[in-house]
Amino acid sequence: MKMILILNKKVMSLEFNRFRDHIKTLGLRLTPQRVLIFEVFLQTEGHFSVEKLFQKASDLDPQIGIATVYRTMKLLTACSLAREFIMPNGSILFEKSSTQEQHDHLVCEVCGKIIEFEHPKIRQYQEEVAQSRGFSIYYHRLTLIGICEDCKK
């Protein structure tokens, strides 16, 4: 692993700063493996499994271990760069958590398509419900499972 990678402009991003800061704050180390996995993560669109990231990372560094991918995804999740998404069948995917923008998911049970949506009113009512029960919400999970337009045909 060449450390030159982390000097790459694309990588010296807000995301990278957040990742590095998180690691440093915990007194941990920014290793070539972590940087590699971070890059692969950042270059992956949509919703993806640890296995998928592991495959992509393996292409760049065949030495990498899947345990390190799991460990790094924990770090990325902890600093809110990644979000976990639980599929209806229970399998876990990750997605990039673009800074502030929160969103929920529509999942097609037939083709597996995942559509993101955002609805301020739903968010607002969730807060109301929580408050009325004395709860403070840390986060929420909302997934609508059904069938998409294409699969209806």
Next chain:
Amino acid sequence: MKMILILNKKVMSLEFNRFRDHIKTLGLRLTPQRVLIFEVFLQTEGHFSVEKLFQKASDLDPQIGIATVYRTMKLLTACSLAREFIMPNGSILFEKSSTQEQHDHLVCEVCGKIIEFEHPKIRQYQEEVAQSRGFSIYYHRLTLIGICEDCKK
């Protein structure tokens, strides 16, 4: 297992009819084990694991196998008598799905308390979102994860 049990008034319920009809519709058989697990399920309140049901069923029939509990919970879920609930940590609990009444959950991350709620407006907006994307919703999952009143103190 005495078959007399299924003649018990408490058991000859709407729920039991639904369970039996579902099994018959699939061309399957109503066995003493299935009836026992059904009864244990019906007598269990709140949110519970397969392991918990297995323990209770084992008290009544030490011969029962946990695989049969899993298989029966699949049947109960398929005919909508049971609902799966995924805890924030990923573990799966079941709850009785009281006929029509749908609800969502507030989960306290500190003490594990689970509070059910229902909000028609949220339901309505979910439908709107789905329709606007051409989706038809089969079901949804909404969980608000946070901290409850007691644990805040």
Next chain:
DNA sequence: TTTAAAATGAGAATCATTTTCATTATTATA
């Protein structure tokens, strides 16, 4: 440098769930 701490990869362990399979029970049929 030398030392201490952290990270790694490989593989073992875990753990809930599913599958397999030989046996038993149930239902349908003659």
Next chain:
DNA sequence: TATAATAATGAAAATGATTCTCATTTTAAA
């Protein structure tokens, strides 16, 4: 009823995703 066909069972093995262990290597600090 007897018989055949089918389904269900329990035990144990298999599975598969994730976590843990640990010997070794890497990194940072003194």
